[in-house]
Amino acid sequence: MVPLSWYLALSALLFTIGAVGVFIKRNAITIFLCIELMLNAVNLTFVALSGFFGDVGGQLFVFIVMTVAAAEAAVGLAIIISIFRNRESLNVDDVDAMKL
Amino acid sequence: MKYPLATIILAPLIGAAILGLFGKRMSERVIGWIACSTVAVSSILAFYLFFNHASTLEQGDKHYEYLFTWINVGSFRADASLMLDSLSAIYILFITFVGFWIHVFATGYMRGDTGYWRFFAYMNIFMFSMLTLVLADNFLLMFVGWEGVGLCSYLLIGYYFQKDFANDAAKKAFIVNRIGDLGFALGVMLLFTKAGTIFYFDDPARGIHGAFNWAMAQTADPLALSAIFAGGITTIAVLLFVGAIGKSAQLPLYVWLPDAMAGPTPVSALIHAATMVTAGVYMVSRASSIYIHAPTAMFIIAIVGAATALFAATIGLAQWDIKKVLAYSTISQLGYMFLACGVGAFGAGIFHVFTHAFFKALLFLGSGSVIVGMHHEQDMRKMGGLKKYMPLTYATMLVGWLAISGVPLLSGFFSKDEILYRSFVAEGLPDSWAKILWFVGAITALVTAVYMTRLMVLTFWGAERFKASEPVLEAHSTPAEHHAGPPRESPRSMVLPLIVLAAGAVFAGYLGVPEGLSGGKLPNYFERLLEPSIASSEVMKIKEAARAQRARDEESDVRVLTRQATETGDAHALERTLTGVSIVFALAGIGIGWVWFNRKPLWEPPRLLEEKYYVDEVYDAALVQPIKQGSINVLWKFIDVHVIDGAVNGAGHLASLLGTGLRYLQSGLARSYVAVLVFGALLLIAYFVIR
Numbered sequence: 001m002v003p004l005s006w007y008l009a010l011s012a013l014l015f016t017i018g019a020v021g022v023f024i025k026r027n028a029i030t031i032f033l034c035i036e037l038m039l040n041a042v043n044l045t046f047v048a049l050s051g052f053f054g055d056v057g058g059q060l061f062v063f064i065v066m067t068v069a070a071a072e073a074a075v076g077l078a079i080i081i082s083i084f085r086n087r088e089s090l091n092v093d094d095v096d097a098m099k100l
Numbered sequence: 101m102k103y104p105l106a107t108i109i110l111a112p113l114i115g116a117a118i119l120g121l122f123g124k125r126m127s128e129r130v131i132g133w134i135a136c137s138t139v140a141v142s143s144i145l146a147f148y149l150f151f152n153h154a155s156t157l158e159q160g161d162k163h164y165e166y167l168f169t170w171i172n173v174g175s176f177r178a179d180a181s182l183m184l185d186s187l188s189a190i191y192i193l194f195i196t197f198v199g200f201w202i203h204v205f206a207t208g209y210m211r212g213d214t215g216y217w218r219f220f221a222y223m224n225i226f227m228f229s230m231l232t233l234v235l236a237d238n239f240l241l242m243f244v245g246w247e248g249v250g251l252c253s254y255l256l257i258g259y260y261f262q263k264d265f266a267n268d269a270a271k272k273a274f275i276v277n278r279i280g281d282l283g284f285a286l287g288v289m290l291l292f293t294k295a296g297t298i299f300y301f302d303d304p305a306r307g308i309h310g311a312f313n314w315a316m317a318q319t320a321d322p323l324a325l326s327a328i329f330a331g332g333i334t335t336i337a338v339l340l341f342v343g344a345i346g347k348s349a350q351l352p353l354y355v356w357l358p359d360a361m362a363g364p365t366p367v368s369a370l371i372h373a374a375t376m377v378t379a380g381v382y383m384v385s386r387a388s389s390i391y392i393h394a395p396t397a398m399f400i401i402a403i404v405g406a407a408t409a410l411f412a413a414t415i416g417l418a419q420w421d422i423k424k425v426l427a428y429s430t431i432s433q434l435g436y437m438f439l440a441c442g443v444g445a446f447g448a449g450i451f452h453v454f455t456h457a458f459f460k461a462l463l464f465l466g467s468g469s470v471i472v473g474m475h476h477e478q479d480m481r482k483m484g485g486l487k488k489y490m491p492l493t494y495a496t497m498l499v500g501w502l503a504i505s506g507v508p509l510l511s512g513f514f515s516k517d518e519i520l521y522r523s524f525v526a527e528g529l530p531d532s533w534a535k536i537l538w539f540v541g542a543i544t545a546l547v548t549a550v551y552m553t554r555l556m557v558l559t560f561w562g563a564e565r566f567k568a569s570e571p572v573l574e575a576h577s578t579p580a581e582h583h584a585g586p587p588r589e590s591p592r593s594m595v596l597p598l599i600v601l602a603a604g605a606v607f608a609g610y611l612g613v614p615e616g617l618s619g620g621k622l623p624n625y626f627e628r629l630l631e632p633s634i635a636s637s638e639v640m641k642i643k644e645a646a647r648a649q650r651a652r653d654e655e656s657d658v659r660v661l662t663r664q665a666t667e668t669g670d671a672h673a674l675e676r677t678l679t680g681v682s683i684v685f686a687l688a689g690i691g692i693g694w695v696w697f698n699r700k701p702l703w704e705p706p707r708l709l710e711e712k713y714y715v716d717e718v719y720d721a722a723l724v725q726p727i728k729q730g731s732i733n734v735l736w737k738f739i740d741v742h743v744i745d746g747a748v749n750g751a752g753h754l755a756s757l758l759g760t761g762l763r764y765l766q767s768g769l770a771r772s773y774v775a776v777l778v779f780g781a782l783l784l785i786a787y788f789v790i791r
Contacts, residue, residue, distance in 0.1 A: 019778060022771075022774050023771065023774060023775065023778070026771070031770075092769075092770045092771060093769055093770075093771070095768075095770065096767070096768035096769055097768065098766060098768040
C-alpha cells in the first residue's frame with residue numbers, strides 16, 4: 001500500500017514541472033502540454049484523496065476535469081493552428097498585438 | 101348606445117388620428133369631409149343628449165359615465181369618467197355647434213394651403229381636448245383637457261411656422277399660460293390636501309366623495325386680505341382663479357391673446373374667441389360652491405373682470421388690424437363674464453359665454469371672410485366701402501356688430517344687461533363697490549359700441565382706400581387667381597356658416613331673457629336650467645328667507661304674498677331702469693362712433709392706446725430682459741460653463757488619468773500574464789498558510 005503522502009508529493013512535483021514549463025517555454029505547443037500536465041497533477045490528487053477518504057466524489061470530479069480538458073484541447077489546438085497559419089510561428093512572445 | 105359621452109369626445113380624436121396619420125395623401129375634399137363629419141357626430145349626439153335629458157338636467161341630475169380608474173394611489177383617486185349636468189350640457193352644445201360651423205368655414209378659408217391636413221388634425225384634437233375639459237368629472241381630467249387645449253392653441257397659433265412672428269406668438273401664448281396653469285395646479289393640490297378628493301361631486305355608486313360637497317359644508321371665509329394667505333378655501337379659490345386668468349386672458353396675463361391672432365382666422369374664432377378662452381369662466385362657475393365661500397376671491401374676480409373689460413375695450417378703440425380689434429374685444433367681453441362670476445351671478449356669466457360664442461365667432465369669421473376677400477389684407481386703413489363687394493359678409497357682420505354693441509332684442513343685449521343688473525344689485529361687496537363695478541361695466545358697454553362701430557365704418561362703409569391692382573402680401577399659398585382683382589365675396593362654404601351664426605347671434609339670447617324685462621311672463625329658461633349646477637348665494641338667501649318666514653308664521657299669508665309681490669315688482673322696475681340706461685349707453689356709443697369715424701375714418705388715436713399702454717414693453721423690461729440677461733450671464737456663462745461643464749469634464753479627466761496608469765499592466769505577452777497569475781496564487785496561498 002502506497003501511503004497518501006507519496007501521491008501528493010508526485011502530484012506536487014508534476015504540478016511544479018507544469019507551472020515552470022508554462023513560465024519558461026515559448027513554444028505554444030509545449031505550454032499547452034504543460035497545462036495538461038498541471039491538470040493531471042490535480043486529477044492525481046483528487047483520485048488519491050478519494051481513495052483515502054473513501055469518497056467517490058473526488059473521482060467524479062476527475063471525470064469532469066478530463067472532459068473539460070478534452071474540450072479545451074480541441075479549442076486550444078485550433079487556436080494554435082490558426083495562429084501558426086497567420087504568423088508562421090509558434091512563439092507566444094510574437095503574439096502581442098494586444099499590448100498598448 | 102352605451103357610452104354617448106365618450107363617443108362625443110372620441111369622435112374628433114379619431115378624426116384627428118386619421119388626418120394626422122394619413123391626411124398627407126388625401127385630397128382637400130376628403131380631409132374637409134372627415135374633419136367636419138367627426139365634429140358633426142359630436143354635435144348631433146350633444147343635441148340628442150340634451151333634448152333627451154333636458155327635464156332631468158333641470159332638476160339637477162348628473163349623468164355619469166365611468167370609463168376606467170386612471171390613478172389610484174393611497175387616498176388619491178382620479179378616474180377617467182365623464183359627467184353631464186346642465187352646465188356641461190350647455191357647454192358641449194355650443195362648443196360642438198359653433199365648432200362645427202367654424203370647421204365648415206375653415207374648409208373654404210384654408211383652401212390651397214399646403215398644411216391643410218395638419219390644420220384640420222389640430223382642429224380636431226382641439227375639439228377633443230375642449231370636450232374633455234368640459235365633460236370631466238374631476239379636476240385632474242379637467243386639467244388634461246386644460247393642457248390639451250393649450251397645446252392645440254400653441255400648435256395653431258404657430259401654424260405658419262415658417263414665419264418668425266407666428267412662432268414668437270405661439271411661444272408667448274404657451275409660456276404665459278404656463279404661469280396661470282401653475283396657479284391652477286397648486287389650487288387643485290391644495291384642494292386635495294384640504295378636501296381629500298379632486299372629484300366634483302359625491303357619487304355613491306363609486307364610493308366617491310366630492311370636493312364641492314366638502315366646500316358646501318364649510319363656513320365662508322371673511323372678506324379680508326389675510327384670508328388669501330390663510331391656506332384655506334379662499335387660497336384655493338384664488339389659486340384656481342390664477343389659472344383662469346391665464347387661460348381666459350385677464351389682467352395681467354392677457355398679453356398672449358392679441359398676439360395669438362397670428363394663427364389662421366378660423367383658429368382665432370374657434371379657440372381664441374368662442375370656446376377655449378371661456379374655459380376659465382367654466383372652471384370658476386364649476387367651482388362656484390368653492391367661490392361662494394370665499395368672498396375675498398369673488399371680490400378679486402369682480403375687480404379683475406371689470407378692470408380687464410374697460411382696459412381692453414379702450415385698447416380696442418385704437419387698433420388698425422381688424423383681428424386685433426376683435427381680439428381686444430374678446431378680452432373685454434371675457435372681463436364681463438368674470439365680472440358676473442365675481443358678483444355671484446355665475447348663471448349670467450355662462451349666459452354671456454353662450455351668446456358671446458355666437459356673435460364673436462360670427463365677427464371673427466366675418467373678418468376672415470373680409471381678409472380673404474381683400475387678398476390677405478388685415479389693415480383697416482386699406483379697406484373701406486366693402487359692403488358693395490361683399491354683401492353677405494356685410495349683412496352678417498352687421499348682425500354681429502349690433503349684437504355685441506348691446507342693441508335691444510339681439511343676444512348680446514340680454515346677457516350683457518343681465519350682468520350689469522346683477523353687478524348693480526350685488527351684495528356682500530364693501531362700500532359702494534357694486535355701483536362702481538356697474539358703472540365700469542356700463543362705460544365699457546359704451547366703449548364697446550364705439551370701437552365696433554369704428555370697425556364697421558372703416559371696413560364696410562365710407563370711401564374705398566384700397567387699390568385693386570396693388571400687389572399684396574401673401575399670408576400663405578393660395579391659388580394664383582386669389583391674388584389680384586377687386587375684393588370679392590367668399591365662397592359658399594364660408595358664407596353659410598356666417599348666416600347660421602348670425603341666426604344664432606340674433607336668437608341665442610331668447611333662451612335667457614332676464615325676468616325683469618319680460619315682467620316674469622317669459623321664463624328665464626337658461627337660468628332655471630343652470631340653477632342646480634351652480635351654487636349661488638341666492639339659494640342660501642332663499643333658505644334664510646324661508647326660515648324667517650316660518651318665524652313670522654302668525655303673519656297672515658295674504659300680507660306676506662303682497663309684500664313679496666311688491667319686492668319683486670321693485671326689483672323688476674330697477675332692472676328695467678338699468679336696462680334703459682344701458683340701451684342709452686349702447687346707442688350713444690354707436691352714435692358717437694358713427695358720427696366721429698364717418699367724418700374722420702383715419703383719425704389717429706392717442707399713442708398710449710395705439711401702443712396698448714406699453715404693457716408689452718413694460719413686461720419686456722421688467723421680466724423678459726432680466727430673465728434673459730440672468731440666463732446668459734449667470735446660468736450660461738458661469739454655472740453651465742464653469743460648474744456643470746467643469747464637473748463633466750473633470751470626471752472625464754479623472755477616468756483618462758486612471759487609464760493612463762493602468763494601461764501599463766497590459767503588455768500583450770501571454771507569459772507575463774501567467775507570471776502575474778502564479779504570483780497572485782502564491783500570495784493567496786502564503787496568506788492562508790501564514791494566517
